[in-house]
Amino acid sequence: MSATLSNHQAIDLRESTIRELNAVLQSEDVTGSWLVSHPEGRHSIAVGLTAPIDIIIDGQAGYYAGGMNQHANLVIKGNAGPGVAENMMSGSVRIEGNASMAAGATAHGGLLVIEGDAGARCGISMKGVNIVVRGSVGHMSAFMAQSGNLVVCGDAGDALGDSLYEARIFVRGTVKSLGADCEEKDMSAEDLQILRGLLEEAGITEYSAEHFRCYGSARRLYNFHVDNAAAY
């Protein structure tokens, strides 16, 4: 445990079970800062939290870390498994390493920051969350994304934004291919402002918003029509 973390309340996952950890972090009167040591890839770390507490996970997290989070702020010092911050409502989750597939899946709110790369389906079905990825994202990212913003400072894989609804996607690098009904949009002043705000909130200073492109829904698949049959 590093010295800067010494005033945290500590839970060691070599000694406590996931149930014990979550029961403590979910309890009604929980406050302050927490350090979870030896996570060692365990699943469902710090899920279903409701209090505005700070948590550091000192290592690698398995599936669904920070799932359905409300108000809490999580930092994962290592990599995160599939579905990190899935269905998050508010608060924040920051991953210092890479994230596996479906990061931020269906999340409604809050901020998800991935310092490394994210795997396939990052932001799948997102419903209002903001996701900022310092690296690249895999294929089918923002699939069926409904609302919120996905910011990718690196590159995006195949079929970005397939069957997109009203979410916005910003990419600084290359996009391997766009998914059905996703198209590049002109970056409006409002888009730029949102993007700047998100980069700042995520603590990303090395990239300027002007160097990103903006993608959104062409809204051609919103209603069934024979001319779109190939896309169904």
Add this chain to the structure above:
Amino acid sequence: MSQSKNTPPRTTPRFSATFDQFTISEIQRAAATGIYDIRGAGTKRKLPHFDDLLFLGASISRYPLEGYRERCDTDVVLGTRFAKKPIRLKTPVTVAGMSFGALSAQAKEALGRGASAVGTSTTTGDGGMTPEERGHSSILVYQYLPSRYGMNPDDLRRADAIEVVVGQGAKPGGGGMLLGQKISPRVAKMRNLPEGIDQRSACRHPDWTGPDDLEIKIEELREITGWEKPIYVKVGASRPYYDVSLAVKAGADVIVLDGMQGGTAATQEVFIEHVGLPILSAIRSAVQALQDLGMHRKVQLIVSGGIRSGADMAKALALGADAVAIGTAALIALGDQSPDLAEEYAKLGTVPGAYDDWQEGRDPAGITTQDPELASRLDPILGGRRIANYLSVMTMEAQAIARACGKSHLHNLEPEDLVSLTMEAAAMTKIPLAGTDWYPGKNGF
């Protein structure tokens, strides 16, 4: 007259069994519109079903119980495997998941009132939980679907049980569908979608695939809700032996098995009619899977798909289910297909008994609609009363059969109480053909 003498005799017009009138109209419809037909309700073809089974009743070797006097209990406890707070139903028939969106708020309220009055549960659907349905349902099962529309941890904690939906009998392998006419401002807001779009929900969960992931997902849901709530897994009937085995392995408390007769709010006709198994053919192998794992009655099995009466319920229980669920029958009890609406159905090009354009949102009974005027025709209190009546009748019918078979609890009904009327039913259920002790495959094919 004289002319007819010279004209050779003609045969009468003859319709093709292959190209029957419905098939012809469907080809004509497809050619005119270029899009597949989407409709509500379940399959309409004749399938092997519970009607193909009969109860034997008591005889010299088995004595019956006195109707009305001797007890025949009906209660069932669901979620005894892992949940700290299992669910207790007074009668083993529950109301299946149907979304606010597919149904009006009034219909949801009526279902909640009716189910609560008889001590059973209702279920949310592909669209989230409304405060009204929570308020009016004393036991509410919250569906966790691929779309995750309206999914939030507060509602998860407010629910009495959680149902992870993998599939639905009307469309195993298909996602939800709600056409633009029903995406009203409130429905759009709950689902976080633009108003008026044709919503096509995902068919696969966004953050897990396969049984190993499902196990981790179930554990996450338990962690979020403190291991209190029973977790159901709902599958459409397709590979019931394996699906049930895998759901048990993944940690389900309860398995919901929905046959192809199961209703839907909106699905492609081709999907409804051509994918999945009739529920009759799926129960035996689902029960077999539970028995092989030593989990029968420990992981409870709820079956659905075309359940209409206490007889259907009793037969499902005798085959080894712990409870049944109803969708379509509950809507009919509320007033769907009512002859009183004949004139209005005529305007929609249909007749009472055949109305299935539930996707259009123009239901004159106010059930499958989001139109405020139409929805207001349904009185939730009266509707609740009708649901309660119907559920009570189903229960009493099942009890009448169980007593006749000498059973003091509905769950004591067993395969030995049944015979099959058809070879198909005998083969599917391993219940001997009436008058024989044989079913196809009994001594090897």
